Amino acid sequence: MITALALVGCDLRDVEEAEPDSRIPEVPPNLAEAIPVPNHNPLTPEGIALGRMLFYDPGLSANGQVSCASCHQQDKAFSDGQALSKAGVSGKPLLRHAPTLVNLAWMDGMFWDGGAKNLEAVSMGPLTHADEMGQNLNSLLLYLRQHRHYPAQFEKAFDTDSITSPLVLRALAQFQRTLISANSRYDRYVRKEPGGKLSSLELQGMALFRRHCDSCHATDFFTDNRYHNNGLDSDFPEDHEQLAYGRGRITGIAQDIGRYKTPSLRNIALTAPYMHDGRFGTLQEVLQHYSSGIKSYATLAPQLQQNGSTGIALSLQEQQQLIAFLHTLTDSTFISNNAYGNPWELQ
Template sequence: MLLAFCAIVTACDQPAAVAPVPDYVTLPVPANFPEPLAQPAHNKATAQGILLGKTLFFDPTLSANGEVSCATCHQPDKAFSDGQSLSEAGVSGKPLRRHAPALINLAWMDGLFWDGGARNLESLSFAPLRHPDEMGQDIAGLVARMQQHPTYPAMFKAAFGTDSVTAAALGRALAQFQRTLISANSRYDRYVRQEPNGALSDHELQGLYLFRQHCSSCHATDLFTDNRYHNNGLDASFPGSDEDLYFGYGRISRKPEDIGKYKTPTLRNIALTAPYMHDGRFKTLPDVLDHYSHGVKWSETLAPALQQHQKPGIPLTETEKEKLIAFLHTLTDAGFIRAHTPAP
């Protein structure tokens, strides 16, 4: 009996395995923003999860050739875009079929990718990870290799309390980091919040007036997107032989009335994220405004906002275009760029 009691006492003296306690993080909501989408109950932001997601985001070993990271096509100094029309930086070297979108204020984005092909941030990363022209990765093989990594298993345990690396946890960590990419400190933001260093010139204020008159129906609220899909007159026809390239949201909804519609991108940091449109066809902001002024092509699904004049589009004078561009430059958030650009 004494031996048994001593054994119990000795066992009690041993430190029990204690699951790591996550440090939950409350993401800031800028005063001029609506409330973000609710975080999934199974993936509340923690300091450990965000750190893991950030580490994964910048790690090229997640790709099949060990040379392509998420940041290859989503570069912080370009507001998490890449400056290319159709990137050839993936593992195959072939041009992609979509322009890499800027990653900004994703915590507020309902529907992801240009055609809405991803429903939430937790699933977003698996498409580029698997795509043969992007990161070309076999997810099961990647998870197995990460399990043998010198630091990742401990980071996953700290973030999620699991002794093993899993694909689901990989997606959740990347989602947590991407929810932190909040841009809300441009000169425009300081202007609307009446904060110091928020003055806009007369030229910029006139551009803001024009923007609200002509552009804000789609680039709505201070998120500068309505989170919806529109046909903005880039093409007059949408060949069914290549619906992945032309159908846009119609590929996802399977409704004819959605063919040719693409997600309204945010205009935040727009001066840093050229080229523009889902296929990167316009190199500059003047090119974009020239399109809306006299290049819009009619089709049955053309956005109603572009059918309110004698011809499709938005008639703009050269002076009005200059004022609009001046305003758009006030949406640049230099602090957002500095905060996320790795030190040299």
């Protein structure tokens, strides 16, 4: 892992060569018309490039060894392959599974419970949490202000010689808004582009998906950006600051207990394990849960309560058809796009 000391010694050439790839990306037509951005934080190539530098810099952590990319790795569609990561500065397992970072610009709530309202707010938690990056904000700003490259990069991005916490968060948000994935074989199929052929097994899986799954995993974002109790548990203890309550922890409303944000299914074959606590290691386990493992609770999603029974009855053959379709959502260009890669790696 690159240390903060190594970053200070990086050649500025490596940063400058990364900037042309930090252009504002185009949005695939089946996804949306444009990237939504707040008025106070418009996307610029300079802001995106700075956010990318910060995202990959372990110098932002208290021990100089943990970056945002420690838990959000590009080859795993910006997830980490762990149920509960121990990559933070404390070495303790986190209490929630690190989610994939994809198409975040269109989300209206972040984290599994929607505890952060926007991308400008989402990074503050990981930066300062004792079990994640554990950073003191005054120490962070001192590190950035004394760095060989950051003062010039902040000047270029925000036209100011002042480095502040809000500007750090704005730069990180700009980079994360560019993490757009919509170039899978499925996307090429719906756009009628070359390379968009689906097999009969995959088409059967797509039909099943549209019948059983897309009320929550909706549109080509494959999420409705809402919160649902999908039958994982029938008991929700109040320990760990009511973390098990899911959305109910944020709203304080009983009807929200056990509800978690619907994750996007894009690149789902790359982002195991699954659920907010990473309890399922494979897609087969996930589908077996929906077929026969649903647990009842007052807030259970109505989509999982049909005709007097719970769950979605799926034969083993239907489960294999669904899994085949889900694999068509893998976007190989997303996980190999140099514009999303580590700008600090020496060439």
